[in-house]
Every structure is written in C-alpha cells, then in structure tokens.
Amino acid sequence: MREVAFIKQNKEKWLEFEQAIYGKTKKNPDDLASLYIHLMNDLSYAQTYYPKSKTTVYLNHLGSQTYQKIYKTKRTETNRLKYFFKTEVPLLVYQYRRYILYAFIAFTLLTLIGVVSAQNDESFVRVILGDQYVNLTLENIKEGDPVAVYKSSSDWASFIGITINNLKVGTFSYFSGILVGIGTFYSMFNNCIMLGSFQYFFYQEGVFWESVRGIWIHGSMEIFAMVIEAAAGFILGASILFPKTLSRMNSFKIGFKESFKIFISTMPFTFAAGFLEGYITRFSKAMPTFLSVAIILITLSIISFYYLVYPFIVHKKLKTNVSTL
Known part of the structure; x- marks a missing residue:
C-alpha cells in the first residue's frame, strides 16, 4: 500500500x-x-x-x-507518589531512553576531554579547580588524607550545603535545556571537564584509588543523577527543536511536562548523595576497603537499576497488561 x-x-x-x-x-x-x-x-x-x-x-x-x-x-495504587516513582517515571524513561543514551555518551566524551586536557597541560587543573583547592589538596595528600577537604565541616552543615549546591547545579542543567539544549550541554561540559581534570589530578599525584574510595561513595549517585538531569534538559530542548507533527507550542508543553517528571525523579538520589557526602565520606579513610567498595557498588547499582533496567521491566509488564485487557 x-x-x-x-x-x-x-x-x-x-x-x-x-x-x-x-x-x-x-x-x-x-x-x-x-x-x-x-x-x-x-x-x-x-x-x-x-x-x-x-x-x-x-x-x-x-x-x-x-x-x-x-x-x-x-492503576490500582491510591498513593500518587508511589505511582509516580514506581510506574510513571520508568515509563517516561523508557520512552525517552535514547536521550539517556545521548547524555551518557556526552558525559563520557566530555569527561575524557577533561582527562586528556589535564594530561597535556600542567596548568589546566589549576585553571579549572582553582589554586586554592589544588594547594589545599596537595597539603592533604602530603598529610596522608587526600579527601580531607570533605571532612572540614560538621556533618549537618555538609549535608545541607552540599545538597543545596547539587540541587542548584541540577536545576540549572535541566532548565537551561529551554535554550534548545545548548544550555544543558554547556552545563554538562563544565561539570564533565571539571570531573575529568579532578580525577586525573589525583591519578597524577599517585592517590587515585584513595580518591575513588572516598569521593565515589557519594559520587556514584551524584554524578549519575547529573547525567539524568542533563538527559531531561535534552528532552526539553528537543521538544522545541523537533515538534514533529505537533505545533511547536504543544510539543514544548508535552516535552516540559514529561522531562520535568524525569528531572524531579532525581531528587531522592541527590538527597541521598548529600547525606553520604556529609555523614559517610568523612570516614572513608578509617573504614575497611571492602566496606567503601560495597557502598560504592550498592549505590551505583540502585540508581543504575532504576534508570537503566527497571524501565524495561515496567514497559514489558505494561505490554502484558494491555494484551490481556
């Protein structure tokens, strides 16, 4: 036909x-x-x-x-919040899964640029991280505690300050997607270049594993959530650039509604990362290696399952339900 x-x-x-x-x-x-x-x-x-x-x-x-x-x-759930996280967000993540993939590809490439830049320019790390942070960290490395900077304030103050900062960064990354995705990419570019140069700095100083043990206790959820927030920003930008058969305004309304839900879903993980950084990271040096590794793997597995595996399970269940209606 x-x-x-x-x-x-x-x-x-x-x-x-x-x-x-x-x-x-x-x-x-x-x-x-x-x-x-x-x-x-x-x-x-x-x-x-x-x-x-x-x-x-x-x-x-x-x-x-x-x-x-x-x-x-x-749906039979009477709890709207439960339905939101259990069903609605996973279905949206499945629907927009290619944007999640794009965000992870961008994250990987941009972080590698940060690593290569730091490797080939001795002054790059200081330009990105600042002389004060680099000098302080070098002192901490000499004293045998590379991540001591994360232990300098009280538990409660660290938790609140870190969480608020992460929420600001994630919010900016998402809402700047309204600039047809360019703003989100710019935010991601800055964060990834910083991450790449930051990790290479510790590698160069011979304390890479010590930094991983400490920083990624909270970083697994924090960085993963950053990628999902960027993906939500890309969805928002794409709804303006590519309206398909809809009017541009209707496409934007749908794109904003659906991408905002994905963005909101990262909040619990951002709070969890802030809690870990404020209360757990400070004990990374004292805790056994197997415990710090276990925390990193568990936190990474939880957020990875929710955004990379669970959406496919919910979608498969939905198709089964539809076929039996």
Whole structure:
C-alpha cells in the first residue's frame, strides 16, 4: 500500500487516539487498550514499509502516549507518589531512553576531554579547580588524607550545603535545556571537564584509588543523577527543536511536562548523595576497603537499576497488561 493511501485509510482512527490522549474525549481503559492494539499494528506496518517516514515517527510518539494513558487509568495504587516513582517515571524513561543514551555518551566524551586536557597541560587543573583547592589538596595528600577537604565541616552543615549546591547545579542543567539544549550541554561540559581534570589530578599525584574510595561513595549517585538531569534538559530542548507533527507550542508543553517528571525523579538520589557526602565520606579513610567498595557498588547499582533496567521491566509488564485487557 502506498503511504498516502495508508494515511488516508487510518487518519480518522489516529485522530481518535489524539483526542483520547490529550483529554478531548473520555474513553474507558478497555477502549483505550483496543485502540492501542490497533495502533501498534499500524506502527509495525509503518516501520516495515515506511521506516524513515514522518508517519512512523508520528505513530511511535502516539503509541507511547497511549500506553501511558492506559496504564494511568487502570492503576490500582491510591498513593500518587508511589505511582509516580514506581510506574510513571520508568515509563517516561523508557520512552525517552535514547536521550539517556545521548547524555551518557556526552558525559563520557566530555569527561575524557577533561582527562586528556589535564594530561597535556600542567596548568589546566589549576585553571579549572582553582589554586586554592589544588594547594589545599596537595597539603592533604602530603598529610596522608587526600579527601580531607570533605571532612572540614560538621556533618549537618555538609549535608545541607552540599545538597543545596547539587540541587542548584541540577536545576540549572535541566532548565537551561529551554535554550534548545545548548544550555544543558554547556552545563554538562563544565561539570564533565571539571570531573575529568579532578580525577586525573589525583591519578597524577599517585592517590587515585584513595580518591575513588572516598569521593565515589557519594559520587556514584551524584554524578549519575547529573547525567539524568542533563538527559531531561535534552528532552526539553528537543521538544522545541523537533515538534514533529505537533505545533511547536504543544510539543514544548508535552516535552516540559514529561522531562520535568524525569528531572524531579532525581531528587531522592541527590538527597541521598548529600547525606553520604556529609555523614559517610568523612570516614572513608578509617573504614575497611571492602566496606567503601560495597557502598560504592550498592549505590551505583540502585540508581543504575532504576534508570537503566527497571524501565524495561515496567514497559514489558505494561505490554502484558494491555494484551490481556
């Protein structure tokens, strides 16, 4: 079938989807499930015969919106917060998983640039981190405690100050995505260059492992959350740059609503990272190596599972639920 005929034949049905999804008409979950199944058939057909067509892009977006609608109207949880973290965010992360991938690729490349720059320019670390921090850390290394700077204030003050700072950085990274993603990339560029040069500095001074044991106790969640916040900013920027079949304003409204939910989901991890930095990192030198490594692996596993594995589990469960409706 030619694409024009395919569109003409199914246009009314797709419009019905849009009206149901965006609240213009009310449909019960069974009707939505039936519409979803038909839409998936159309999407499969379009992917086979028109793989690079705007029709395929449109149907894919419509399908993702539809299954979220089905799942939301059929949920049995009465706790809205529980539903948000257990179902809504994972489905959004699955829907926008390619932006998560883009953010991790950017993070890796930019951090490597920081490492290479520090390796090839002796003054680079001081330019990025500042003379005061470098000199203080060099003194701490001589005294046998490379990460002593993280132990200089009280537990409570560290927790509050660190958490507020991380929230500010994450908020700026996300909302600067409104500059069609350029602001988010700039924020990520600065943070990754700093991270790369920072870690190379410790490597150069021969205390890389000591720095990992201390810093990554809280850094696993803090840095991972930073990447997810950047991904949310990229989603926001893409909604403006690439409206697809929607008007640019409608695309922005949808992009902001959905990316903001992903951004909000990082808050518990940011608070957890602040708590670890304020209360646990200061004991990294005294604690056994196996314990510090265990904390790093556990925290990294928790946040990795939530954003990289769990969304696929929720999506698979949703498809099963839809097929049995």
